[in-house]
Amino acid sequence: MPVPPAPAPSPGSAVQDGPPRIGLLGIMQPLYDDMIPGITEHQARYASRVAERLSGIAEWTVAPPVRGREDAERAVREFEEAGLDGVLVVMLTYGPSLRVTRALSGSRLPLALANIQPEAAVSASWDMDDMTYNQGIHGAQDTANALVRAQVPFEVVTGDWESPEFGERVGRWARAARAVCALRRLRVGVFGYPMNGMGDARVDETSLLRVVGPEVHVIAPGALHRTMAGLPGEAVRDLMSWEDSVFEVDGRLSEEEREDHARMQLGIELLLEESGCGAYSTHFDAIGEDGRFTRLPMAAASTLMAKGYGFAGEGDVLAASIVYAGHRLAGDGHFTEMYAMDFPGDSILMSHMGEGNWRLAREDEPVRLIKRPLGIGGLADPPTLLFRYRPGPATLASLVALGGDRFRLVVAEGEVLDGAELPALEMPYGSFRPDSGVQGCMDAWLRAGGTHHMVMNTGRRAQDWQVLCRLTGIEYVPV
Incomplete structure (x- = not known):
């Protein structure tokens, strides 16, 4: 049934249409630059593929790869200024938690930690480059530990990022994040x-x-x-x-x-x-x-x-x-x-x-x-x-x-x-x-x-x- 058109809603007023608006924060570090030239650009493309795969459940803003504390704080600040509903954290490689702890623990945006990697299966053809591209799990552990110690609530979604189940779980978190932000406003x-x-x-x-x-x-x-x-x-x-x-x-x-x-x-x-x-x-x-x-x-x-x-x-x-x-x-x-x-x-x-x-x-x-x-x-x-x-x-x-x-x-x-x-x-x-x-x-x-x-x-x-x-x-x- 149709409803009469509403006036333009003010912040916190009646429900606004559209999908959740989520920032993707990809984390890595400069340690691997000399070992694998171009790794930052390579993993940035991976982050973009993840956002494209999830485009049906949210509107995504993908930050440039975070390689240090200043990068993290700038990216999260820009997410907040844009009025996004949440931040999905993705480990592009191992990233030390103390470089992102202040940015994540100080944010009012709901957080989720996507425990994923580019390749779903470990292969006999992998070399050291592949190991480095797919080593996000211990960065996720380090970051989750920091958030738990800081008493920051967050969601965790582990899985194959190309699977329907992963998309369903991220969608559930994104909707919850939108509701949380709406309640706060x-x-x-x-x-x-x-x-x-x-x-x-x-x-x-x-x-x-x-x-x-x-x-x-x-x-x-x-x-x-x-x-x-x-x-x-x-x-x-x-x-x-x-x-x-x-x-x-x-x-x-x-x-x-x-x-x-x-x-x-x-x-x-x-x-x-x-x-x-x-x-x-x-x-x-x-x-x-x-x-x-x-x-x-x-x-x-x-x-x-x-x-x-x-x-x-x-x-x-x-x-x-x-x-x-x-x-x-x-x-x-x-x-x-x-x-x-x-x-x-x-x-x-x-x-x-x-x-x-x-x-x-x-x-x-x-x-x-x-x-x-x-x-x-x-x-x-x-x-x-x-x-x-x-x-x-x-x-x-x-x-x-x-x-x-x-x-x-x-x-x-x-x-x-x-x-x-x-x-x-x-x-x-x-x-x-x-x-x-x-x-x-x-x-x-x-x-x-x-x-x-x-x-x-x-x-x-x-x-x-x-x-x-x-x-x-x-x-x-x-x-």
Whole structure:
């Protein structure tokens, strides 16, 4: 389904298209120049071949071969200035670690060490030149040791650089690196205040900023009210017309209801763009008790998620951040929660009050924009997008604040079932069957402190989340 075009995104705002942007840092040293004239140029061509082989998974910037500390620091600085998402380190020959330790340990870019060599097999035809070209393994050991001692997180990918498996693993790291950088640039807008008494969403904002990256930005409800009032009528009509072309619109919805909803959606997005926020959270009481609003922005959350914004209800900054990371890591992050367990079906009913990324909707049923009564918030009926989740493999992830600088990611893989409709349920929903079964999954989820808000992505994404955790120092707990 198409989504309306977004304004040009500011750093950290809605998801930007395109592959991860990665720098390739090839390391060697001048020791072999006299022994093998032209070795630097020879190995530079090898680095270029590696980047060309991986061109389908990332956009590559290949630095000239690094032969000393100044080369390394200049190359990494240029990667950072170019706004790249990560650095893939490749040993072109043995390179002493102390010449690159400062550059790598001081960089904010996620790192991966590609433990590869030009030739996949040792051959009887090799001479000393071939031995030198293919001796990167002990440079990788030296450099990895330095990074471990410096407590710098990094990923390792060992393998034949021409194999599909190597490309798949580098692609997984590159996507995780992009998500990590996006989190470090992220601002999460909170409209009003968090839900009183809800403890698993509370977090020390300083620790969140320092360890994970997101900055919390409070937006007053009054700013939303003023922005809504100032929107041009043409923009409101354009959004309503677009909804008519994409959704099955409930005929019971009045023009007034739809216009008010459209103004809320456009107002929220405009405020997010102006404040550089790529994710946000609203709490129904913060909207309902304000006194100036007619209804809650349910459908707005669904379409803004479909456009790439992170979202969570009830002022939950942790969940909004991980939904945003889900967009960047795996595509189409979806905010949800576990509503009820179905023991006979060994599954869990997933839903929330009315928000959900409709890009995860079944393809054989229309997404409906409905008139929907809702007692929560004490306001008028909020237009809501109703759909069932698309059946197939799926992954849940919950970001947990453990206190201080300790964070944990609880991850469950499983299947969204092709189950029966629930006609009385007027909000996005689906049944998730964990691979470990309801009992095993929930026992482990609760022991790990998994929160009640989470992100869902289609596909089996646990390994992607695991790499992200290795790059950030977040504890990874599969359940």
